[in-house]
Amino acid sequence: AQSVAQPEDQVNVAEGNPLTVKCTYSVSGNPYLFWYVQYPNRGLQFLLKYITGDNLVKGSYGFEAEFNKSQTSFHLKKPSALVSDSALYFCAVRAPDSGNTPLVFGKGTRLSVIA
Amino acid sequence: DTEVTQTPKHLVMGMTNKKSLKCEQHMGHRAMYWYKQKAKKPPELMFVYSYEKLSINESVPSRFSPECPNSSLLNLHLHALQPEDSALYLCASSQVGQSRNEAFFGQGTRLTVV
Numbered sequence: 001a002q003s004v005a006q007p008e009d010q011v012n013v014a015e016g017n018p019l020t021v022k023c024t025y026s027v028s029g030n031p032y033l034f035w036y037v038q039y040p041n042r043g044l045q046f047l048l049k050y051i052t053g054d055n056l057v058k059g060s061y062g063f064e065a066e067f068n069k070s071q072t073s074f075h076l077k078k079p080s081a082l083v084s085d086s087a088l089y090f091c092a093v094r095a096p097d098s099g100n101t102p103l104v105f106g107k108g109t110r111l112s113v114i115a
Numbered sequence: 116d117t118e119v120t121q122t123p124k125h126l127v128m129g130m131t132n133k134k135s136l137k138c139e140q141h142m143g144h145r146a147m148y149w150y151k152q153k154a155k156k157p158p159e160l161m162f163v164y165s166y167e168k169l170s171i172n173e174s175v176p177s178r179f180s181p182e183c184p185n186s187s188l189l190n191l192h193l194h195a196l197q198p199e200d201s202a203l204y205l206c207a208s209s210q211v212g213q214s215r216n217e218a219f220f221g222q223g224t225r226l227t228v229v
Contacts, residue, residue, distance in 0.1 A: 032214055032215050034217055036220075041203070041223070041225060042222050042223065043119070043121075043205055043220035043221050043222040043223045044158070044205070044207075044220040045220070046217045046218075046219065046220075049215070049217055051215045088155070090157055090158075094214045094215075095214065096214055096215070101214065102148060102160045102163060102171070102218075103218060105157035105158060106157065107156070107157055108155070108156070108157050110155070
């Protein structure tokens with residue numbers, strides 16, 4: 001069975017500082033990993049994904065994530081946080097060769113960027 | 116066009132009403148999903164359609180009835196709902212058969228059952 005864990009319910013960071021939102025995963029084989037962001041009363045927006053290749057993945061809005069196989073982690077990062085980055089962030093996983101089986105989501109991390 | 120469009124955006128219905136949520140995408144995706152999301156929680160999968168056929172039903176009560184009339188449309192028919200069914204209902208779509216593909220989500224319908 002595949003799963004993801006987001007150990008932090010809430011992350012607070014000052015505007016302009018780097019931010020990290022943590023995610024660890026459990027899946028058989030090499031995972032496909034995804035990050036989504038959700039603004040209040042909105043749907044989920046895709047940020048980035050790791051499939052294979054370079055462990056550092058760059059995505060939308062200046063976000064990036066680093067895949068670490070030995071630590072089974074896929075942490076989301078941004079060098080300089082903006083107040084507008086404040087939102088709910090979800091990590092998700094899908095096992096490879098699993099067709100269109102639905103994504104398995106973490107519980108979410110609320111990011112607050114303080115001016 | 117990478118949009119999934121959901122209507123209505125907001126819906127208030129009584130427990131005896133019948134209503135429908137609609138979802139539309141024109142990305143050629145042949146997998147479509149309904150999720151239910153409570154406040155500050157991750158989305159919970161309800162149904163999956165693959166090539167317009169129901170492939171996954173996550174033990175959802177029969178008061179929720181999905182329908183996929185064609186490859187672009189997905190409906191969720193609601194009848195005799197309970198107040199605890201109040202939530203954000205999200206539609207998503209993706210390509211079939213490629214687990215590397217991300218799902219695209221609509222903005223959701225905020226449902227309130229009174």
